[in-house]
Amino acid sequence: MKQIILSSLFVALASGAAIAQTCNCTTISGTLTTRTLDNDHCWELDGCVTVPNNVTLTIEDGTKIYPQAGSALVVQRGGVLNVNGTVSNPVIFIPKLIANRAYDAWEGVAIAGRGINNGTSGDIVLDGTCSVTSGGNSNSDNSGSITYMQLHYATYGLQLGSIGTGSTIDNIQVTYSSNNGFSFRGGAVKATHLASYNAKGNDFFISNGYVGKMQYLFGFRKDASANLAAGSSGMVITNNAAGSAATPLTRPVITNYTTLGPLYCNGSASTNFNYGLQVARNAQAGIYNSVIANWKDEGFRIDDVATVTNTDLDLLNYSYNSMESNGSDYGTGASWSTGCTNSSMIDWLTFDVLTSCTEDGNQYAAGISTLGYDNTSICGGSSNPDFSLNTGTTSLNAPSFSPSDLSSGFTTVSYRGAFGSTDWTDTWTDWAPQSTAYCESPMRRGGNDNGLRLSPNPANRMVSASFNLTTAGDVQLDVIDPINGRIYLSIPKQKMERGQQTLHLDVSSLRMGSYIVRVKSAEVMLQQHLMVE
Template identity: 30%
Template sequence: MKTFLRWPSALWLFVALITVFAACKDKTPDPAPVPVVTTIASIDPATAPVGSTIAINGTNFNTSPGSNTVSIGGITATIVSASATRLVVTVPTGAQTGAIAVTTGGQTVQSTTPFTVAPSPIKPTATLQGTLFVNRTLSKDTVYILRGYVYVAADYTMTIPAGTVIKGGGPELDPLGKSAAGTLIVERRGKLIANGTASAPIIFTSNKAAGQRKPGDWGGVVLIGKSPTNRPGTTTYFGGVRGTAETYNEPEDNSGSLQYVRIEYAGTGQPLVADSKLAGLTLIGVGRGTVISNVQVTQCSADAFAFYGGTVDAKYLVANRTTRNEWTTNWGYIGRVQFGVGLRDATVADPTGSNGIESQNYDPGENADGSPLVKLSGLPQTAPVFANMSTFAFSTAPTAISAASPGLGYYQSGVYLRRNTGFSLYNSLVYGYPEGVRLEGTTTGLAASLANGAIDLRGNVFANTLTSAAGSGTITSGAANTFLTTPAFANQFVGTADVSTLALNGANFNTTAPNFVPQSGSTLLAGAVTNTKLTSGFFVATAYRGAFGTDNWTTGWTNFNPQNTDYDR
C-alpha cells in the first residue's frame, strides 16, 4: 500500500525533471547588443558659399555642440546647434569642396556625397568721396571705393565693421580732376573706428583687379589728432593733405581705433605736392587715447608706418615688402611701440635709401649750430621708445649701398637716427642691412642725445650686417661704434658666418608665407634687458629679443601675398 502511494509522486518528479531539461536544451542565448552607429544621411543644402549655414542630417550625433567635430574639406566648422539627428554648422573660411566628416563618441564618419563650396555672390560697390559731414557706418556686405581725397570731418565718426573691404581708387578716379589717388583722411577731432577681428580683418587695398595690383596704386590712411607736435602751427601738411599743424597740446586725444587692419599697395606719389608720398598708415599728432594694434602694411611704395608727432602707442605691427622705411618717426613723436616685424624684398628699395627704422627731429638748417631750440607745443625732440622689433632685409650677405647696383636698390641702415632725434630701442633684432645703425648729426646735437640717454640702444641683436655702426655728419663711425658696443648696453653682434646660432625659422624669409618664430635653442629666446623706459604699463616684459618668442601673433589675420586675393565676394 505504501509502495503504491509513492508512485504518483515519483512520476510527477520525473515529468518535472524532463520539462526542466527540455527547457534548458531549447533556450537560446540573448542576442549581442547592437552598437550605436553614427551616420550622415544628407546635407542640406549640398552647395553653399563660405559663411553660410548648412544642416547635416543623420543619426546618433551628440546633442551637445561641443562634443561633435565637423570638418568641411579638412577645415573645422563652427557648430551652431546640435540634436541627435541634425547638426547645423557654418561653412568655414578656407573650406574646399569634398566630403564632410563628423566625429562624435569616438567615431568618425564621412558623407558619401561631396559638399560643394559655392562662390560667394559678388558684393555691391559704393563710392566714398569728398568730405563726410556725417557719422557713417559702413557695411561688410559692400565694397567701398575711395575716389580722391576722402575726409572724415571734425566731430564726425566713420565706423568700419569687421570684414569690410575698402579699395583705394587710382588718380583717374579723382572726382575733382586733380589726379589725386584715393586716400582716407580723418581730420582733427574726427574718429575712425575700424575694429576687425583675427578671422575677419578690415582690408584697405588697391582698386586694381587681382593679378594687376602694385605698390603705390592709391594713397593710404591718415589720422590727424590734437596731441602735440614740434612743428610751428603754420606748417602745412605734406602729401597734399589740407590744413596746418596748429599748436594743440592734448596728449590723451582720441582719434579712434584700428585693430586687425590690413593696408595693401598704398603709398602713391600725389601730384598735389611735388615729391610727397604718404605712408601706408600716417599718424599726425595722434594721441594715446587712440588704439593701434594688429595692423599690417603690405607693399607700400613709401613708408609703411609714419608717426609725425603725437603720443599714440602701437603694438603688433607688420611691414611687408615696403619700398622705403618700415617705421618712420618725426615731428616730436614720443609714443611707444612694441612687437613689430618687417620683411623686405631685397630686390626692391628706394633710391633715397631704405631703412628699417628712421627717426629724425628737425628739418635741415634748423638747429644747425646746435643752439637750443624754442619748445613748440612742449615737444622739442622726437623721443619714442621701441621694443621687441624685428626687421629683415637680405637673407644672405647684404649688398653695399651703391648707385652701381640699381637692381638691388639702395639699402642703408637697420636703424637710422638723424637730425637731433632722441630714440630708444630695446630687445630688438636687425638682420641683413649694410649698416646695423647709422648715427648722423652734430657733436652738439645728436652727440648730446647719446651722452644724456635720449638715444638708448640696449639688448639688441645686429646680425648679418657689413658694419654694425656708421657715423655721418660730425659723428664719426668710430664714435658710433664705441657707443653701440658699450658693454653695459648688452648689444650682440652676429657675423654672417655665425647667423646659424640665431636658429631662425626655416620659413623666416619666405616672402609669401613667412614664419618668424625662432626654432628651439635660438639665442634670441633669451637675453632681454630691462630698463626704466620699459616699466610703464604699456610694455609687456619678455625674456626674448626680437618680435617673437614662441607665439606667432601674425597667424590668421595677415596676408603676405594678397596679389590674387578675391576681395569682391
C-alpha cells in the same frame, strides 16, 4: 564625413572665419557724416574721402574696402576712425581687381590728431594730394581705434599725425607702400603689433616730436627691388627735416623690433638699401630688445653730430639689441668727439660701469650662430610664412626690461625681437595680396554656371572640375582661402587642348571651412565657392 558644398557668396562660418559679401559695392566720396561701413557690403573709395571734425566713421569687422586710383581716406583733427577688425575677420583695404594691384594704386590712410608736434606753429601737413593738417596741444587726444587691419598698395601707407594716447593702434599690416609703411609724426600714441612688408621707402618713419611707446614692430624687405634711389631703411628716426632743436624733441621708446632686410632672402641687394635702424637729425630714442638683420650697410646708424651728442646726454639709448649679418653691426656719419666717453661708438655700445652714459647687453654678429627664424618658410613661396622664433635653437641673447624707459606701458617677454614662439601675424594678415581674388569673375549659385562646374557635390574625397577652353593653353587649378588668398591645394600648370576639359582633385585633406576653387589660364579665370563641413 567631409562634404563639399557650393555657395554663391563668401559663407559666414560658425567660427567667424568669413563675412558674406558680394562685389556689387557701394561707393563713398567727399566729406562724410557719422556712419558705419557694415560688413554686409563692400565699399569703394572715390577721391579724397574725408572724416571731418566731430564725425565718427566706424568700419565693421570683415569689411572689404576697395580704393579707386588716386583715392585716400583722411581723418581731420577732431574726427574719429574706428576700424573694428578681429583676428578672424580683419578689415581689408585693397584695390578691387588683381590687375590694379601695384605700387601707387591709391594714396592710403592719413589720420590727423590734436597731439603735440614740433612743426612750425604746431602744425604738420601729412603727405598726399588729399592733404590733411595735424597738431594741437593734447597728447591724450583720441582719434579712434584701429585693430586688425590690412592696407595694401598705397603710396603713403598709414600716416599718423599728432595722434594722442587716447587712440588705439594695434595689429596692422601695411604692404607694398611706395613710400613709408608707417609714419608717426608728432603725438604720443602707443603702437603695438605692426607689420610692414616690401615698402619702398622706410618700414617705419618717426619724426616731428613723437614721444610714444612702441612694442612688437616687424619690417620685412623680401623683394630686392623694393627700394628708392633716395635710400631705404628699416626704421628712420629724426627730430625734424631740418635737424633743429625744435621741441618736443622726438624720442620714441621702442622694444621688440625685428627688421629682416633685403639680404635675408637675397644673395645681393641694391646700394639704395641702407640701414636697419637710422637715428638722425638731432633725434633721441630708447631702443631695446630688438633684432636688426641683413641690411646692406650698417645695422644701426647714428648720422650726425647733434645726434651723437645725444648719447653723451643719455638721451639716446640702445641696449639689449642683437645685430646679425648686416654690412657692419653699427656705424656713424659724424665724429664721435661729442659722444658718450669721447672715444668711439663701440665704447658707448659696450657697458662700462665707470661711465654713466654707456649702453648694456648689445650682441654682435660674431656672437650669433643661429638667428632662429625659419628662412625656408619666410623666403619660400608660402602666402602664410611662419615668423615665429625657434626658442630652442636661437643664439639670440635674453632680453632685459630693466631700463627705466621700460618700467611701465610694456609687456615683459622672454625674447628679443618682434616674435617669440608664437607668430602674432598668423591668420589675420595676407603676405601674397597680389593673388588674393575677391571680385575677379562672377560666382553663381549651385554648380552652374559661370563656366566652372564641380561634381559631385557634396563630396568627401574626389572632386571633378569641368570647364570649357576656347583656345589651347596652360591651365592651373588652386583651392584657396576666400579671405586671404592662401593656397591650400594646387594642380600645377599643364597644357590642355581647346574644348571641354576636366581636372580631378582630392580634397580629403581639407579642414572644415569655406574655400574657392579657381581655374586659371591665359584667357580666363573661373571661380566657384566651396565649403568643407
